[in-house]
Amino acid sequence: MSDSTLASGMDWATKRGMGALAEKMGIEFTEFSIERSVATMPVEGNTQPVGLLHGGAYVVLGESLGSMAANLAAGPGKLAVGVDINATHTRSATSGIVTGVCTPIHLGRSVAVHEIVVTDDQGRRCSTIRITNMIKSVE
Numbered sequence: 001m002s003d004s005t006l007a008s009g010m011d012w013a014t015k016r017g018m019g020a021l022a023e024k025m026g027i028e029f030t031e032f033s034i035e036r037s038v039a040t041m042p043v044e045g046n047t048q049p050v051g052l053l054h055g056g057a058y059v060v061l062g063e064s065l066g067s068m069a070a071n072l073a074a075g076p077g078k079l080a081v082g083v084d085i086n087a088t089h090t091r092s093a094t095s096g097i098v099t100g101v102c103t104p105i106h107l108g109r110s111v112a113v114h115e116i117v118v119t120d121d122q123g124r125r126c127s128t129i130r131i132t133n134m135i136k137s138v139e
Contacts, residue, residue: 009033012072022064025057029068037069037102043093052092053126059087062116062129065102070112070133073104080112080133087129096121100129110135 009032018027025046031038039061046057063085070080098118105113116129 009037009072013037013068016068016071018064018068021060025060027061027064032068032072034069034073034104034107037065038099039065039102040097040099042097043095047094051094053094053098055087055089055127058089058098058118058127059085059129061098061100061118062087062102062127063131065100065116066114066129066131067133069102069104069114070131070135073107073112074135077138078135079138080135082131083134084132085129087127089127091120091124091126093120093126098126105130108135 010029013029013032026042027039029039041057041061043053046054048054063082067080067082074080098120100116100118102114102116105115112133112135114131117125118127120126
């Protein structure tokens with residue numbers, strides 16, 4: 001992947017914005033392209049009452065990455081909207097940041113499917129998320 005491809009993907013994501021929820025949760029993109037997108041999110045401020053990163057926070061990170069990646073892949077005049085998402089949490093983060101890495105499973109004309117693997121500061125997998133987006137024409 002060339003530096004110009006990465007830069008154009010990041011430019012696109014920056015111009016589009018992530019939305020108010022992702023911003024409130026402290027999600028930040030660090031890499032963004034059709035082939036691979038990466039974002040981080042702090043654990044602090046996104047925990048459940050017992051101090052673990054909230055399961056829904058993992059899903060917000062995954063949906064932010066997967067939906068944005070699907071929209072970039074869909075191209076001009078198209079809109080990708082989520083129709084299904086699921087997550088399997090296998091570890092709990094309690095501090096630091098988590099990192100989501102989003103890769104495409106299928107990029108079609110009408111459907112895009114992405115997998116997002118979320119790891120903690122030690123590189124341990126905490127959650128695996130799969131999102132399906134329907135791609136439709138914008139009129």
